Amino acid sequence: MEIPAAIPLFDTVDELEDGNARVNEYLTGLTLHRLKDAAVVYEYTVDWLLEQRGNENNFKTYRSELTTFLYWCFEIEHCSPLDITRRSLFRYVEFCRHPPETLIAYYNSAQFKTDKETGDRYPNPAWRPFLGRRQDGLVVPYRLSEQALRTKLAILSSYYGFLIDEELTERNPARQILKSGAIKAGGQFLAEGEGYEQIKAFSELQWSYVMGMAHKLAKDNPQLHERTLFLVSLMYGCYLRISEVAARPGFAPIMGQFRRDGQTGIWSYHIPRSKGGKQRSVAVSKDLLRALKRYRKHLGLSDLPPPGDETPLFIRHRAAGRGRDAGIQNANLGIRQIRELLDELFERASLAAEQDGFDEDAAAIREMTPHSLRHTGITHDINLNQRPLSHVQADAGHDSIDTTSRYLHTSRVERHESAAGKKLDRLQHAQDKYQASQD
Numbered sequence: 001m002e003i004p005a006a007i008p009l010f011d012t013v014d015e016l017e018d019g020n021a022r023v024n025e026y027l028t029g030l031t032l033h034r035l036k037d038a039a040v041v042y043e044y045t046v047d048w049l050l051e052q053r054g055n056e057n058n059f060k061t062y063r064s065e066l067t068t069f070l071y072w073c074f075e076i077e078h079c080s081p082l083d084i085t086r087r088s089l090f091r092y093v094e095f096c097r098h099p100p101e102t103l104i105a106y107y108n109s110a111q112f113k114t115d116k117e118t119g120d121r122y123p124n125p126a127w128r129p130f131l132g133r134r135q136d137g138l139v140v141p142y143r144l145s146e147q148a149l150r151t152k153l154a155i156l157s158s159y160y161g162f163l164i165d166e167e168l169t170e171r172n173p174a175r176q177i178l179k180s181g182a183i184k185a186g187g188q189f190l191a192e193g194e195g196y197e198q199i200k201a202f203s204e205l206q207w208s209y210v211m212g213m214a215h216k217l218a219k220d221n222p223q224l225h226e227r228t229l230f231l232v233s234l235m236y237g238c239y240l241r242i243s244e245v246a247a248r249p250g251f252a253p254i255m256g257q258f259r260r261d262g263q264t265g266i267w268s269y270h271i272p273r274s275k276g277g278k279q280r281s282v283a284v285s286k287d288l289l290r291a292l293k294r295y296r297k298h299l300g301l302s303d304l305p306p307p308g309d310e311t312p313l314f315i316r317h318r319a320a321g322r323g324r325d326a327g328i329q330n331a332n333l334g335i336r337q338i339r340e341l342l343d344e345l346f347e348r349a350s351l352a353a354e355q356d357g358f359d360e361d362a363a364a365i366r367e368m369t370p371h372s373l374r375h376t377g378i379t380h381d382i383n384l385n386q387r388p389l390s391h392v393q394a395d396a397g398h399d400s401i402d403t404t405s406r407y408l409h410t411s412r413v414e415r416h417e418s419a420a421g422k423k424l425d426r427l428q429h430a431q432d433k434y435q436a437s438q439d
Contacts, residue, residue, distance in 0.1 A: 003100045004075040008111035008123040009042065010063040013053045015112070015121055016046060017336045022122055030074060037080050041168070043243060045070070048162045050339075051369065065155045067111070068096070068129040082169045086180075089156075089173040093183070096130075096152060097144050104132040104142055146183070153178050165199065166241075166371065167403055199407065200368055201375040204384070206353070206361050207236075213349040222298060227314055228341055230295035235373040237288040238269045239396045242339065242370045245314065247332035253313040255305040258284065258292060267304075271397075280397045314338070342370045379407045 009023055010016055030038040045066055052059045072092050073081050079088075105128035113124045132142045156174035163169045177183060202210060214232050217225035235245060245253055257270045259281070267284040284292075293303045301311065314333045333341075346365055354362035378396055381387045382404070393404040 003102050005125070006067075006071045006075070006103060006127070006129050008127050009067050009070060010046065010049055011112045011121055013050070013056075013059055016050065017334075020112070020121055020123070034078065035074065035080050037082065038074065041081055042070075043248075044163065044166055044168060045159075047166075047242075047335075048159060051162075061151075062155055062159075063111075064129075065152055066159065069156060069159075071129060082163070084173050085171070086173040086176040089177060090182075093149065093153075093177075096149065099130045099142065103128050104130045106132050106134050106139070150178070150183060153183060165375075167398065170400075170403070199375050199379065200372045201379040201407075202365070202368060202372060203361070204380075205358065206349075206365050206368075207376055207380070209349040209353045209358075209361070209365065210345065213352055214345060217345070217348070226295055226298040228345055230291055231314060231338065231341065232345060232373065233288060233291040234269070235370070236377040237285055237291075238282040239374045239377040240271070240282075241374055242335055244271050245333075246335040246338050248335065252332045255296075255301075255309040255311040255313060256307065257313070258305050258309075259307070260304070278397060280394070282395045283391075339370055342373070375407070378404070382407050 007023070007026055011020055027039045027042055049059060049063055049066065052062050069092065070081065072095055073079060073084065076095065077084075077088060077091065084092075105126070108131065109127045110124055111127050112121050114121055130142065133140050153174045157172055157178060160169065160172040160174055164172060210232065214225070214229045218229040231245065234240060235242075247253070251272070257272070258267060259270050260267050267289055268281040269284055270279070270281045272279050289304075296303060296305070299311075305311070312332045316333060316337065346368055350362040350365035353359075353365060374396075378392055381392050382389065389401055389404050392407075393401050396404060398404045
């Protein structure tokens with residue numbers, strides 16, 4: 001069987017978010033002709049890699065492993081990573097143990113290079129997924145150590161944990177293999193962030209600090225932070241993913257996505273394209289509607305958007321300096337800009353919590369990501385606002401009620417607090433309480 005050439009998919013941290021024309025062309029062809037969710041999976045994989053940007057070594061290791069794994073999925077197994085099972089992942093293990101000779105390089109090569117004339121970045125055709133070695137001019141048979149294999153699986157386990165957290169899948173085949181004992185994994189080989197069972201959502205106290213800081217920033221500097229306040233309100237109130245509010249190829253969020261039902265008068269927020277190409281409409285609360293009116297008043301607009309309002313939802317305050325929108329000011333914020341805005345908000349909120357003596361909560365706030373806003377909105381609606389699961393499921397766009405059920409009492413602290421008041425004998429407790437009131 002002829003082995004297809006491997007194409008590097010992920011550039012350096014500084015270049016990754018700007019996208020690459022040749023990678024996009026490859027993914028477009030793949031999505032149109034073979035795997036309809038290839039581009040979506042790639043988009044989320046980029047998000048996961050960017051979460052590792054704080055550790056350069058981790059980022060390089062993870063992107064190399066993900067490039068190899070996605071190559072195997074797309075070109076060898078001909079399936080989406082979301083369809084990989086424990087059984088099929090064992091075939092990937094064998095692929096890594098005995099890779100085709102055409103996929104082995106014997107010298108280090110950069111994954112991407114820069115065209116000297118145009119300055120464009122392009123995938124390096126000399127790059128290969130596996131690195132072999134020579135000794136005395138002779139090729140040494142390729143061998144993957146058990147330690148290296150465990151590390152590969154640990155990275156994939158962390159990756160699948162992220163995909164579960166993002167609700168793209170419900171299984172983690174890499175973790176199943178590691179836990180099975182077929183390939184024993186010591187704790188030292190677990191990739192950072194592997195334990196994703198705990199959904200990352202703000203507690204009530206932590207969320208109060210986030211919203212309190214957003215209001216303070218909007219009051220102190222409305223020109224800059226009224227946008228921040230509405231952004232965080234919208235993402236929390238409608239359980240939005242960052243990709244659902246950020247500009248990207250083929251999508252730019254507008255005011256007209258807020259729509260009023262002519263018969264009921266109820267407002268909703270329409271999402272034309274979400275995970276897997278789906279669309280959905282999310283019910284808008286009265287509080288969020290008031291937040292929208294405040295934001296539009298700040299922008300000099302009418303209280304509520306008329307039908308077909310194409311006003312950009314979140315525009316830049318300064319012209320973009322790089323990427324496809326370089327030099328454009330009134331363009332929607334992209335993923336990078338939104339992530340930076342929210343990271344700044346979370347950092348300021350954590351400092352405020354720290355100053356008030358809530359050190360553990362401050363540390364927890366610093367660990368949150370933009371996607372935590374979606375998790376928090378869902379968690380609070382189920383556990384605090386007591387919304388029916390079926391209503392939350394529809395607004396969240398979950399395929400299964402089981403996915404929505406994962407959010408029941410997901411906060412460990414709140415779960416423990418709710419358990420603290422449980423009585424071993426409710427009738428005796430009631431009797432004792434009554435007796436105490438009579439004394």
